[in-house]
């Protein structure tokens with residue numbers, strides 16, 4: 001579905017991505033694990049088009065997307081949930097969702113469909129975005145993205161600043177949606193347990209390069225993955 005070859009990019013003269021290769025098959029959940037500053041957000045921003053690619057190729061469903069502006073990529077079916085959520089704090093939950101559906105010319109009925117998929121949003125639907133907790137804002141940011149009817153979801157560190165019990169609920173929600181909506185997903189994270197709970201395949205990003213890749217089964221060898229990432233080894 002998505003094929004990225006030798007992708008390079010960054011911020012002006014600052015090179016961050018130094019030749020990334022990644023593929024995502026239809027229905028596949030790919031996790032990209034990396035510490036702070038390794039280039040995770042830069043990668044997703046380059047895939048959605050908020051940053052230009054400085055080299056390499058990106059094709060989505062067989063079509064080159066590198067020259068398309070972000071709205072055209074969204075229109076093709078790529079959804080992006082940025083780090084820090086960026087919801088509209090002055091708008092209600094429902095208005096946040098409606099704005100996304102309208103902006104991408106999706107049918108108005110999608111808003112109710114997504115609220116039904118994310119029941120946590122139902123009781124909050126008339127609350128202002130800025131009055132939600134961090135975890136609730138993250139669910140809203142996800143719902144807003146889903147209102148654009150993506151087939152490929154790009155998720156940037158959804159667990160950041162969210163308390164552990166809510167992180168568990170979020171993992172359950174994402175696992176359910178992945179199946180019910182038939183989504184393909186790239187999740188970038190530094191939360192090892194979260195990524196391991198969800199991803200079919202995990203790639204490790206270090207200083208702008210993918211340095212290793214492993215299957216879900218291999219990733220369940222917690223000691224191997226932890227050692228690779230330099231994280232403290234969890235107890236067996």
Ligand SMILES: Nc1ncnc2c1ncn2[C@@H]1O[C@H](COP(=O)(O)OP(=O)(O)OP(=O)(O)O)[C@@H](O)[C@H]1O
Nearest residue numbers: 011014016034035036037038039040041042043190
């Ligand atoms: N707007 C910017 N201008 C210049 N350099 C930037 C900019 N944003 C990020 N960088 C640099 O690019 C590198 C990669 O940053 P990026 O945000 O992609 O990392 P990350 O892996 O997502 O980290 P984190 O987990 O902390 O969000 C870092 O060295 C960062 O300082």
